[in-house]
Amino acid sequence: xxxxxxxxxxxxRIASIVEAAWSxxxxxxxxxxxxxxxxxxxxxxxxxxxxxxxxxNALYDAxxxxxxxxxxxxxxxxxxxxxxxxxxxxxxxxxxxFAVEDPERYSLLFSRVIxxxxxxxESYAVAQEVLGHVVVAADxxxxxxxxxxxxxxxxxxxxxxxxxxNEPGGDRWLQHLDRMIDLLVDDATNRSVR
Amino acid sequence: xxxxxxxxxxxxRIASIVEAAWSxxxxxxxxxxxxxxxxxxxxxxxxxxxxxxxxxNALYDAxxxxxxxxxxxxxxxxxxxxxxxxxxxxxxxxxxxFAVEDPERYSLLFSRVIxxxxxxxESYAVAQEVLGHVVVAADxxxxxxxxxxxxxxxxxxxxxxxxxxNEPGGDRWLQHLDRMIDLLVDDATNRSVR
DNA sequence: ATCATTACCTATCACTGATAGGAAGTCAAG
DNA sequence: CTTGACTTCCTATCAGTGATAGGTAATGAT
Numbered sequence: 001x002x003x004x005x006x007x008x009x010x011x012x013r014i015a016s017i018v019e020a021a022w023s024x025x026x027x028x029x030x031x032x033x034x035x036x037x038x039x040x041x042x043x044x045x046x047x048x049x050x051x052x053x054x055x056x057n058a059l060y061d062a063x064x065x066x067x068x069x070x071x072x073x074x075x076x077x078x079x080x081x082x083x084x085x086x087x088x089x090x091x092x093x094x095x096x097x098f099a100v101e102d103p104e105r106y107s108l109l110f111s112r113v114i115x116x117x118x119x120x121x122e123s124y125a126v127a128q129e130v131l132g133h134v135v136v137a138a139d140x141x142x143x144x145x146x147x148x149x150x151x152x153x154x155x156x157x158x159x160x161x162x163x164x165x166n167e168p169g170g171d172r173w174l175q176h177l178d179r180m181i182d183l184l185v186d187d188a189t190n191r192s193v194r
Numbered sequence: 195x196x197x198x199x200x201x202x203x204x205x206x207r208i209a210s211i212v213e214a215a216w217s218x219x220x221x222x223x224x225x226x227x228x229x230x231x232x233x234x235x236x237x238x239x240x241x242x243x244x245x246x247x248x249x250x251n252a253l254y255d256a257x258x259x260x261x262x263x264x265x266x267x268x269x270x271x272x273x274x275x276x277x278x279x280x281x282x283x284x285x286x287x288x289x290x291x292f293a294v295e296d297p298e299r300y301s302l303l304f305s306r307v308i309x310x311x312x313x314x315x316e317s318y319a320v321a322q323e324v325l326g327h328v329v330v331a332a333d334x335x336x337x338x339x340x341x342x343x344x345x346x347x348x349x350x351x352x353x354x355x356x357x358x359x360n361e362p363g364g365d366r367w368l369q370h371l372d373r374m375i376d377l378l379v380d381d382a383t384n385r386s387v388r
Numbered sequence: 389a390t391c392a393t394t395a396c397c398t399a400t401c402a403c404t405g406a407t408a409g410g411a412a413g414t415c416a417a418g
Numbered sequence: 419c420t421t422g423a424c425t426t427c428c429t430a431t432c433a434g435t436g437a438t439a440g441g442t443a444a445t446g447a448t
Contacts, residue, residue, distance in 0.1 A: 006415070006425070013426095031309045034404065047407080048427050056405065112359060113307050115225045150356065151370050158352020162344065165306060176345050183377050199446070200394070207395095228435065241438080242396050250436065 014052050017042055018062050022105070025063075030104040031113055035059075057117045060108065065123035067109045068130055071098050075133045084140040089181050091137040092156050095130075096174055099160045106164060110157065141185055148188035155180050208246050211236055212256050216299070219257075224298040225307055229253075251311045254302065259317035261303045262324055265292050269327050278334040279379055283372050285331040286350050289324075290368055293354045300358065304351065335379055342382035349374050 020041040024033035035056060039046040053059040078094055080087035099106040107113045109127070119127065131153070138149050159180065163173040214235040218227040229250060233240040247253040272288055274281035293300040301307045303321070313321065325347070332343050353374065357367040 004415090009414095010425085029309055035406090036404080044426095045428060046405085047429085050406075051426055107306075111305060111307075112301075113305075113309075115223055147366075147370060150367055151353075151374060154352040154356040154367055155349050155374070156352070157356060158348040158350070159345075161355065162348040162351060172341075173344055173348050176341060179381075180345060180349070183381055187373075187377055203445095204394085229437090230435080238395090239397060240436085241398085244437075245395055 010052070014062065017049065017052060018059070018066050021059060021063055022066075025104045025108075026102070030107050057114070060114055060117050061120050061123050064108055064117075064119045065126050067105045068123070068126040070105075071095070071109070071130050072126065072133070074098055075130065080137070084137070084142070085181070085185055088137040088141040088143075088185070089178050091134060092152075092181060093177060095134070095156065096160050096163075096177060100164065100168075100174070103164055103168065106160075110160075142189040142192070143185055145188060145192065148184065148191075152181070152184050155184060204246070208256065211243065211246060212253070212260050215253060215257055216260075219298045219302075220296070224301050251308070254308055254311050255314050255317050258302055258311075258313050259320050261299045262317070262320040264299075265289070265303070265324050266320065266327070268292055269324065274331070278331070278336070279375070282331040282335040282337075282379070283375050285328060286346075286375060287371060289328070289350065290354050290357075290371060294358065294362075294368070297358055297362065300354075304354075336383040336386070337379055339382060339386065342378065342385075346375070346378050349378060 017038070021033070021038055024038055024041060027033070028037070035049055036046045038059075039049055042049075049059075053062065075091065075094055078090065080090055099110065134153060135149055138144075138152055143149055143152060156177065159173045159177055163170065167173070211232070215227070215232055218232055218235060221227070222231070229243055230240045232253075233243055236243075243253075247256065269285065269288055272284065274284055293304065328347060329343055332338075332346055337343055337346060350371065353367045353371055357364065361367070
């Protein structure tokens, strides 16, 4: 069952709109770019966007899925070292770099800056897939307990968030990422063997 | 130099507006409550609010200072145990409870959810005073290195944020707060004596 | 009692996301 | 090739937002 010509065209159009939306988000901010500006960028009138998205939040949902897909591909493209803990470090470092690289994307994916926006089940599934990568890496490094994984994720997120909020572009907080991972992994493995 | 009658009345009026704003923020969300609704709540027409605040962001600034002042008073009112590490734990637990207690306040104080809002120097100073409390407690517990303090703060923030984002009202993440503090304090002290 | 200041009003602005309803274009079946 | 359904896009318009202009009444210090 091939995608019909119409469906293909529609899909491509949606992708181009999402791309233009990212561009505007970078220029003006993810929360404040207007659908009129987006329509202009795409060469169309504002109400025409509603042919593709039921609401601005539906557009955000597509961007959310797209952003997580980007992260997924980034994670897949990196080749991990054999040592499991080193691999975990690389994995989380990739996430941190991905976040720092694009603050607006970070806002949409990891902060709750859009009032009323909740990712759809489909988009959320992509985000879960990303989390799955981290869980696999943590598991391989001996961090199998759910609570320990939660801490690992939360600590990484905390460092990323502090970094971006207080010193965007610097490394005052993220320089400690590897050490924090060491601490957590050691603690987790120690407690699991006792 | 006593405050003039006019200044007193004005100050009280501002306080009552800020209070009403918090109330609306709780009902509708910190980002989306409208100045018209706020004006109605206060018994006034919307443009009249501009007598007290130059913009909605100026109102947010007053709320930001007010919220940090609340946290400051909460921290001051708690009496800490003699043991320095225990005191640090209590201190950070109080911050966590304060955050969880009021998500909208948390959003304004610790997330960046209001586009274009930057706290004024005066309001930021109150936030710095809060941070000062934590730094003092950390210092007493032997966490004197700036990097270690940064980690302590970031980790606490990470746990709070994960908790509120993923399981508001629960304790899946915050149950690990004390253990994380233990880890960080131990690591910090160990590295400082080597 | 006067008068400047403060507080509040009405009217209106530009802009936002969203909806209604119609016209043109596109594609596939007969 | 023509027909007819579907898709895409348009104009016009809506209610709601933060913000500004300009005028009026209340207030308090002199």
